[in-house]
Amino acid sequence: MAETFLFNIAERVLEKLVHLSVQEIRLALIVKTELKRSEDTMSSIKAKTDESDWIYIRESEIWRLEQHENDILPVMKLSYNHLPSHLQRCLAFLSLYKKDEIYVSDRVICLWMANGLLEHPKQNQEWEDVGKRYLNELLSRCLIQMEQDFWLYFTFKMHDLVHDLALDVSQKECKTVNSETETVDENVRHLLFCDEKLVGVPRVLEEMKNVRIRD
Template identity: 90%
Template sequence: IKEKDVDSTLDALQARLRSLLNDKKFLLVLDDVWNENQAKWVELRNLLRSTDGFSRSKIIVTTRHSNVVLIMSPIRPYILEGLPLEDCLTLFTKWAFNDGAEKHYPNLIRIGEEIVKKCKGVPLAVRTLGSLLFQKTDESDWIYIRDSEIWRLEQHENDILPVLKLSYNYLPSHLQRCFAFLSLYKKDKIYSSDDVIRLWMANGLLEHPKQNQEWEDVGKRYLNELLSRCLIQKENEFRLKFTFKMHDLVHDLALDVSQKECKIVNSETKRVDENVRHLLLCDEKLVEVPRVLEEMKNVRTVIIQYASKRSKIVDKSLINLCVSNFKYLRALEFRKSPLTALPNSIGTLKRP
């Protein structure tokens, strides 16, 4: 289905999909599924069954949630095993050293083997920690990671957060704040470097630029540091900007470290910590302003999604609430809104 079909009705999209798959044997891969609504799966399954090639086709689903397995298939799931130790060591060495340099540091290799064993075959953990130690030849840096208290934190099976948290702890404080801010975006979001840098700038998260530098240059340097640490992954690059994404597990880390500062709010949110400073308002069926927003006073950032699906009245109420309640508001991202003007009271906002 092409991009031009995205705005079509659901019935039209289903008809289009059916016509594409009819009389064809296909392999459908549904990656990282989180849907626990059985009705949605049954609807998709019935649609696929209506194609002539369904009986000869295969569907592969990957998920990190056992309930999804129970809902989607009676077939016993295949539990992925971790990478063998030998492959993990190869991967770790690739990220921790320049080609061939590891032979000069046998002591580090021995410590690295102990670190890799604690990764339990999870490639993302191996790669992240290898990248973290790149060009570090002091044994104390390697020993710190090997013996860090974070390894002893209670983990659920295959839970990588405590491992990834080492990468966060090794970030300079200014990068920690900027990384945590990325949790305001939903999973699978494609980030734009320009948008992210502007929000960082508005909230005073960037260091003052050096001579002959602009604020945007500082923001790009921060993003490149996060790229080098494998915390974000570049998607497409343009002349002056680029897009990037964040691995789901890394996004989990961002949510974990930002929970006192950032919050995703919808119409069902009952409580938000008073220390929260940055909000993502995300609800496709919003018909009124969430009451929890009325109780907040110290918000600095509000990002509002799905604005095109709300009425003009709701949009106006949201704007008025943000301006009247959040006196120290620094950034308001309000796209695709039917509103054509902001209230005059926006001029009363104060700079903290």
């Protein structure tokens, strides 16, 4: 009886996934864990004994996000929620870069350091070692893609779908500001100014008490 109940829950979860583009999911790769689960046989799903896990996935609020055809953001966000907190913060920070921009590992690590996103180094480690470990973790999870390895540093890119995810999860902490920006969440901690037309502090920031501006 319990097996039948769990089977029904799992089946409804798979129904939510069936419309997704497998090609897009494979490109994003952040959802590879969910993809593997959805491709497993139904018998393996029946072996799932933790009822609360399946109910949590089925009822998760991410399925209620505004979606378009073949939109896989909800599944990607489900995977993001299972990342370690340090990787969540660092991935969200990368949303400040533009799509298709080439990242340089050393520069990214320096920005992470400057913004307090790295854990304190362990014995015989440097801050750079911690940053490199984070980047290697993101690479191993296919959240970023290696472009060129220059031995002492490397360049990498982020897939458009992963960048969309980073933008979505970083809305309340990171913000790119230009001359047309009208609103900024009061809890934003990281700002990137990327408009040559900007000659002063945007008016929208003048009312934010917690923002510090450095020339």
